[in-house]
Amino acid sequence: MSVKELARELFPEDLFGYAEKLTEGELKVLKHLREEMEKCIRPVLIESYEKALLPREEILGAFAAARIMDHPDLFVGREGQWKPREIYNTFLYLELARFDPSVATFYTVHGGLGYNTILIGGNDEQRERFGVPVRTFQAQTCFALTEPDHGSDIAGGLATTAERRGDKWILNGEKRWIGGAKTADFIPVFARDVETKKIKCFMVKKGSEGLSVENVPHKIALRLVNNGHITLKDVEVAEADRLENINGYGDVAKIFVRTRADVAYIAMGTAAGAYNAALRLTTTREQFGRKLAGFQLVQEKLARMQANVVAAIAYSVRISELQEEGHEVMLNSSLAKLHNSLRMRETVALAREVCGGNGITLETEVARFFTDAEAIYTYEGTHEINAMLVARELTGIGAFV
Ligand SMILES: Cc1cc2nc3c(=O)[nH]c(=O)nc-3n(C[C@H](O)[C@H](O)[C@H](O)COP(=O)(O)OP(=O)(O)OC[C@H]3O[C@@H](n4cnc5c(N)ncnc54)[C@H](O)[C@@H]3O)c2cc1C
Numbered sequence: 001m002s003v004k005e006l007a008r009e010l011f012p013e014d015l016f017g018y019a020e021k022l023t024e025g026e027l028k029v030l031k032h033l034r035e036e037m038e039k040c041i042r043p044v045l046i047e048s049y050e051k052a053l054l055p056r057e058e059i060l061g062a063f064a065a066a067r068i069m070d071h072p073d074l075f076v077g078r079e080g081q082w083k084p085r086e087i088y089n090t091f092l093y094l095e096l097a098r099f100d101p102s103v104a105t106f107y108t109v110h111g112g113l114g115y116n117t118i119l120i121g122g123n124d125e126q127r128e129r130f131g132v133p134v135r136t137f138q139a140q141t142c143f144a145l146t147e148p149d150h151g152s153d154i155a156g157g158l159a160t161t162a163e164r165r166g167d168k169w170i171l172n173g174e175k176r177w178i179g180g181a182k183t184a185d186f187i188p189v190f191a192r193d194v195e196t197k198k199i200k201c202f203m204v205k206k207g208s209e210g211l212s213v214e215n216v217p218h219k220i221a222l223r224l225v226n227n228g229h230i231t232l233k234d235v236e237v238a239e240a241d242r243l244e245n246i247n248g249y250g251d252v253a254k255i256f257v258r259t260r261a262d263v264a265y266i267a268m269g270t271a272a273g274a275y276n277a278a279l280r281l282t283t284t285r286e287q288f289g290r291k292l293a294g295f296q297l298v299q300e301k302l303a304r305m306q307a308n309v310v311a312a313i314a315y316s317v318r319i320s321e322l323q324e325e326g327h328e329v330m331l332n333s334s335l336a337k338l339h340n341s342l343r344m345r346e347t348v349a350l351a352r353e354v355c356g357g358n359g360i361t362l363e364t365e366v367a368r369f370f371t372d373a374e375a376i377y378t379y380e381g382t383h384e385i386n387a388m389l390v391a392r393e394l395t396g397i398g399a400f401v
Helices: 003-010 024-040 042-051 056-066 086-099 101-121 124-135 249-282 296-324 330-354 356-360 366-378 383-395
Strands: 161-165 168-179 186-193 199-205 211-215 227-238
Touching: 003 024, 024 042, 024 056, 024 086, 056 101, 086 101, 086 249, 086 296, 101 124, 101 168, 101 186, 101 249, 101 366, 168 186, 168 199, 186 227, 199 227, 199 249, 249 296, 249 330, 249 366, 296 330, 330 356, 330 366, 330 383, 356 366
Parallel strands: 161 186
Antiparallel strands: 161 168, 168 227, 186 199, 211 227
16 A cells, blocks of 8 residues: 555545655554554543543553554654654644544643653653653653643742752642643652742652642543642652753743644644544434435535644644754744634534534544543643734734733
8 A cells, every 4th residue: 555545544534635744654653553542442432431530551552552652663764863753743643632532632741741841851861761661651651730720820820849958859739630640650740949939840750758649520521531630748859850951931831832732733633533423423324314414504514624624734734844844933833722722623513513412422422522622722721822822922012911
């Protein structure tokens, strides 16, 4: 099978054929991932969603089997680098989110936010020590920045403290909404140095004394992913486990420039998943003696959904190309997150609508994408915050306060 045929087979919603930019090796890894997710995760997906249980072993098992972060075919011509090509990353998220937004989110806190924190914040030794187990899925990580009293205003408001005592640091404070925290082997916790007032990042090990993690209960979205409410009471972290290159919010923003693009890709995949599910249902279910997809009003919605998906793919691919060239700027990442999230929100609503009652049961999938979209719309910078980041660049006027 040629690259073109394989790309078309894997991503039929990619009407303009952007996936043909992938190599055969990259496409094969994505195909293998799909087979593993269907085999390991699909059978437990609906029950896990209903019961808000994380099928951790199934998810990590599928990722590890397909070697989505470290397969040698992803590093042809880029041996020794820590990350595959950005365009592979784009289609990896399309594959994951289209399968299930919770699975994509679980991956992004580990392989996106957590891993990029280690790559950007860590020195060579820390990158080896923390980065290698993460990319092979031998260990699970996450990203602990948000706090109960500081969400959108975290840059200035971060209240968790770090106090240096000899070769140790003492951490106190709370974190909220931390995806995957309950089961993470090490949690990158952002805290403010009481002496310099600068934000630093500490790798807090699972089971550390004074660390407790409770799941945020009763969520209506992303129910597979546990979101931790973390409490830190005099938690000790060795100086060797402080990520050396995070020395202020500017360094945290460098992580977001990359990971905000990842979330734009998740929004793209969520829109694609909802559209695919709606297409399946409307081309099989009949009313008034004909397929739902045979009605003009339904066709208009299908066409709009498809247009949204193509637009989101186009945004994502171009961002990935710019990032690959080293042009990593917040304007682009925020613009893509804002655009793709808006298109996603419209798409999941249209998908739910054309499915009627079947759009609100987990059986036909659309309902899962519909509810999950709300969390994606909010995390990694809400719509308003990303809008203001973009507009600040355009006008030179900061409008946050
Ligand atoms: C499912 C989920 C997973 C998450 N995972 C993580 C994670 O793994 N790690 C992590 O650190 N964080 C995580 N977060 C936190 C997430 O980044 C925050 O929810 C987000 O930053 C918004 O903060 P908030 O929820 O406190 O909303 P708030 O800051 O309370 O905002 C509420 C509303 O007010 C608006 N608003 C706030 N300030 C302004 C302003 N100046 N002008 C106009 N409007 C404004 C916002 O846009 C929003 O609509 C997650 C959140 C969710 C829901």
